[in-house]
Amino acid sequence: MTKQMTGARMVVQALKDQGVDVVFGYPGGAVLPIYDEIFQQNDIRHILVRHEQGAVHMAEGYARSTGKPGVVLVTSGPGATNAVTGLVDALMDSIPLVVLSGQVPTFMIGTDGFQEADTVGITRPCTKHNWLVKDTAKLSETIHQAFHVATSGRPGPVLIDIPKDVQFATATYTPMEKTRLQHYQPRTKGDPEAILRLVEMMETAERPILYTGGGVVNSGPAASALLRDLVAETDFPITSTLMGLGSYPASGKNWLGMLGMHGLYEANLAMHGCDLMINIGARFDDRITGRVKDFSPHSRKAHIDIDPSSINKVIRVDVPIVGDVTEVLREVLRLWKERGARTNKAGLEKWWKQIAEWRAVDCLAFKNSDKTIKPQYALQRLEALTKGMDRYITTEVGQHQMWAAQFLGFEDPNRWMTSGGLGTMGYGLPASIGVQVAHPEALVINVAGEASWLMNMQEMGTAMQFRAPVKQFILNNERLGMVRQWQELLHGERYSHSWSESLPDFVKLAEAFGCKGIKCSDPRDLDDAIMEMIRYDGPVIFDCLVEKHENCFPMIPSGKPHNEMLLGEADTQGVIGAKGAVLV
Amino acid sequence: MSALNIKKGSTSHSAYDLRDSHSQVEESHTLAIIVENEPGVLARVIGLFSGRGYNIDSLTVAEVDHTGHRSRITIVTSGTPAVIDQIEAQLGRIVSVYEVHDLTAEGPAVQRELALFKVAGKGDARIEALRLAEIFRANVVDSTLESFIFEMTGTPEKIDAFADLMRPLGLREIARTGVAALSRGA
Ligand SMILES: Cc1ncc(C[n+]2csc(CCOP(=O)(O)OP(=O)(O)O)c2C)c(N)n1
Ligand SMILES: [Mg+2]
Numbered sequence: 137m138t139k140q141m142t143g144a145r146m147v148v149q150a151l152k153d154q155g156v157d158v159v160f161g162y163p164g165g166a167v168l169p170i171y172d173e174i175f176q177q178n179d180i181r182h183i184l185v186r187h188e189q190g191a192v193h194m195a196e197g198y199a200r201s202t203g204k205p206g207v208v209l210v211t212s213g214p215g216a217t218n219a220v221t222g223l224v225d226a227l228m229d230s231i232p233l234v235v236l237s238g239q240v241p242t243f244m245i246g247t248d249g250f251q252e253a254d255t256v257g258i259t260r261p262c263t264k265h266n267w268l269v270k271d272t273a274k275l276s277e278t279i280h281q282a283f284h285v286a287t288s289g290r291p292g293p294v295l296i297d298i299p300k301d302v303q304f305a306t307a308t309y310t311p312m313e314k315t316r317l318q319h320y321q322p323r324t325k326g327d328p329e330a331i332l333r334l335v336e337m338m339e340t341a342e343r344p345i346l347y348t349g350g351g352v353v354n355s356g357p358a359a360s361a362l363l364r365d366l367v368a369e370t371d372f373p374i375t376s377t378l379m380g381l382g383s384y385p386a387s388g389k390n391w392l393g394m395l396g397m398h399g400l401y402e403a404n405l406a407m408h409g410c411d412l413m414i415n416i417g418a419r420f421d422d423r424i425t426g427r428v429k430d431f432s433p434h435s436r437k438a439h440i441d442i443d444p445s446s447i448n449k450v451i452r453v454d455v456p457i458v459g460d461v462t463e464v465l466r467e468v469l470r471l472w473k474e475r476g477a478r479t480n481k482a483g484l485e486k487w488w489k490q491i492a493e494w495r496a497v498d499c500l501a502f503k504n505s506d507k508t509i510k511p512q513y514a515l516q517r518l519e520a521l522t523k524g525m526d527r528y529i530t531t532e533v534g535q536h537q538m539w540a541a542q543f544l545g546f547e548d549p550n551r552w553m554t555s556g557g558l559g560t561m562g563y564g565l566p567a568s569i570g571v572q573v574a575h576p577e578a579l580v581i582n583v584a585g586e587a588s589w590l591m592n593m594q595e596m597g598t599a600m601q602f603r604a605p606v607k608q609f610i611l612n613n614e615r616l617g618m619v620r621q622w623q624e625l626l627h628g629e630r631y632s633h634s635w636s637e638s639l640p641d642f643v644k645l646a647e648a649f650g651c652k653g654i655k656c657s658d659p660r661d662l663d664d665a666i667m668e669m670i671r672y673d674g675p676v677i678f679d680c681l682v683e684k685h686e687n688c689f690p691m692i693p694s695g696k697p698h699n700e701m702l703l704g705e706a707d708t709q710g711v712i713g714a715k716g717a718v719l720v
Numbered sequence: 721m722s723a724l725n726i727k728k729g730s731t732s733h734s735a736y737d738l739r740d741s742h743s744q745v746e747e748s749h750t751l752a753i754i755v756e757n758e759p760g761v762l763a764r765v766i767g768l769f770s771g772r773g774y775n776i777d778s779l780t781v782a783e784v785d786h787t788g789h790r791s792r793i794t795i796v797t798s799g800t801p802a803v804i805d806q807i808e809a810q811l812g813r814i815v816s817v818y819e820v821h822d823l824t825a826e827g828p829a830v831q832r833e834l835a836l837f838k839v840a841g842k843g844d845a846r847i848e849a850l851r852l853a854e855i856f857r858a859n860v861v862d863s864t865l866e867s868f869i870f871e872m873t874g875t876p877e878k879i880d881a882f883a884d885l886m887r888p889l890g891l892r893e894i895a896r897t898g899v900a901a902l903s904r905g906a
Binding site (some may be wrong): 443 | 763812
């Protein structure tokens with residue numbers, strides 16, 4: 137059966153066929169025909185944002201918490217350029233998104249028409265792939281291909297630029313089943329010889345460690361289940377990057393906590409001292425490796441990644457395995473069991489003893505106060521009071537983000553949404569709305585810093601309009617805290633423009649939006665205030681006034697290896713050399 | 721072969737590759753990249769090189785299969801073995817790239833470049849230019865009383881050598897196509 141329809145109708149039809157239930161967007165001249173089609177149907181919900189950057193972060197929150205691609209619709213010119221930060225954010229963190237942008241009609245392209253921007257040119261390095269569709273006959277097929285590209289292999293954002301005349305013109309709709317998915321079929325099955333080598337190493341390693349990342353989450357729930365099996369069967373210790381939190385439960389006995397620049401002492405020292413490192417879906421980011429030359433000097437390394445370019449990009453590995461985490465882990469487990477499920481028991485026992493000594497350092501210990509709320513304490517209480525609830529956490533970027541990663545425990549994947557690779561302030565609030573839209577009944581909390589939160593606070597209007605009862609838990613230190621911390625450590629305590637002045641009254645701001653505002657500055661009131669936030673049936677802006685000069689520890693200063701970690705204030709004098717200061 | 725399906729043995733992504741990838745010595749490599757002939761595909765490839773700080777020493781591109789919409793991009797690049805491997809892997813990630821071949825690593829290859837030289841002069845210099853052109857098997861494709869245009873095909877080294885000889889004889893302009901390359905044998 138061939139169906140004739142306009143390009144605009146094709147867009148909506150293709151989205152329906154792809155199982156899309158929600159689109160985050162903002163209208164404008166170049167997408168009016170598509171908005172007209174959205175108006176005339178009820179299957180797809182449209183969430184009207186307040187700024188296109190917000191739409192993309194919402195779609196990211198939606199995607200990360202569901203495993204499904206997030207969909208965004210924006211107009212030409214400023215609509216598309218406003219979406220750019222979100223696209224790069226999704227690219228860096230491998231989040232599947234399909235972004236549709238309007239464009240001036242084909243006959244006007246290149247004439248500097250009103251609201252014309254070279255959107256495919258601008259977004260080429262910001263997307264996994266993008267298309268300018270100049271012919272309505274190719275539109276539906278392109279949309280189906282776009283979903284395939286966004287979600288297969290290493291996921292990422294894609295963009296389709298659709299000129300207005302293409303939306304008006306009529307052509308034949310190509311259904312999903314008839315779409316050519318071209319050659320784009322990334323390899324998912326690992327090389328059996330490499331898997332065998334990894335298994336052999338697992339059998340003899342004295343000091344193994346599993347170093348996991350966002351790839352485990354992206355590979356789907358089966359990957360997390362297999363990972364848990366692998367840990368349970370081998371008794372290997374496991375750590376994770378910021379992006380991978382929750383794929384192994386924080387309550388699991390083999391959990392060492394997050395690694396990296398603000399990671400746990402035991403995790404970083406185990407990475408430094410291991411003799412076998414098994415990287416599963418992580419990418420040796422510079423926040424993880426510290427000084428590359430001294431990174432885990434005595435280990436053999438295996439790396440499982442679906443993206444061949446991740447392998448040997450930063451750290452040379454001994455056993456590269458290109459493949460999907462789920463498929464590779466399944467094979468690794470099968471083969472390892474078939475060969476007798478052997479590990480080096482004596483070695484492991486010594487290794488765990490060593491790890492216990494590192495754990496005993498209690499690197500997250502902080503000096504609490506009964507007068508001011510310590511940010512760490514606020515998160516400890518938030519954790520205690522929300523444990524066991526159907527809870528999702530998003531964050532902004534800064535100290536609060538690192539403390540959230542350290543002090544909140546994640547038992548399952550897809551429960552933790554944070555901007556890792558790009559570190560985008562302004563991510564958390566819109567992301568929390570995207571999560572809430574996908575999980576209307578869940579408790580969704582954005583752990584925020586006051587400065588980051590202001591960057592996209594207009595989206596509170598979206599939360600109100602669409603009844604998304606998101607909780608904005610703002611750790612307000614009246615500082616660009618992370619910047620201030622670096623200035624303290626690296627720039628002689630010259631706090632150049634790193635404080636938040638003229639802050640709004642957050643409670644009044646909440647009232648202005650029509651939601652609830654809560655302010656808390658006394659540690660004794662904190663539990664009640666948090667409970668009030670949780671119980672309130674609607675969005676809440678929680679202004680939690682915390683200690684202003686708290687530093688986030690542990691910290692591996694830029695340019696230092698893992699074993700030169702700072703544990704607390706006492707360690708900070710003159711630590712970062714001139715060389716480290718040029719690094720970010 | 722799919723874009724991300726890496727042929728075993730052809731790149732260092734095999735665990736059993738014997739090349740010394742730790743070497744810090746820069747090497748020149750010729751890459752053949754088969755791409756979908758679509759708008760923007762060249763920008764994707766070039767953008768990758770500029771965005772990630774890789775070198776392009778020479779670049780040629782043309783459609784090679786009209787019905788299959790395939791173009792062939794030949795890039796001569798330089799870098800340490802690790803960088804060359806990264807370039808290959810990064811190219812393989814581009815959705816419109818079908819195949820990436822490192823012709824330098826995969827075995828002997830034929831490399832050819834076409835160049836045009838405008839040489840102006842009179843008297844002995846003019847005669848000497850013509851004599852050298854014959855030795856180099858360059859063709860005269862345009863001549864006036866005071867100038868020649870020579871056309872020559874050869875390896876980049878041969879073209880460089882000819883240009884060096886023409887310089888003192890009145891070389892005014894050179895146009896080069898960049899390298900086209902094919903691996904030897906079937
Ligand atoms: C869009 C953007 N601009 C600048 C930065 C640099 N930056 C990183 S953390 C930070 C301060 C964040 O302050 P706040 O949100 O209050 O969090 P805190 O560190 O105080 O917890 C800044 C400016 C960034 N990450 N993103
Ligand atoms: Mg702050």
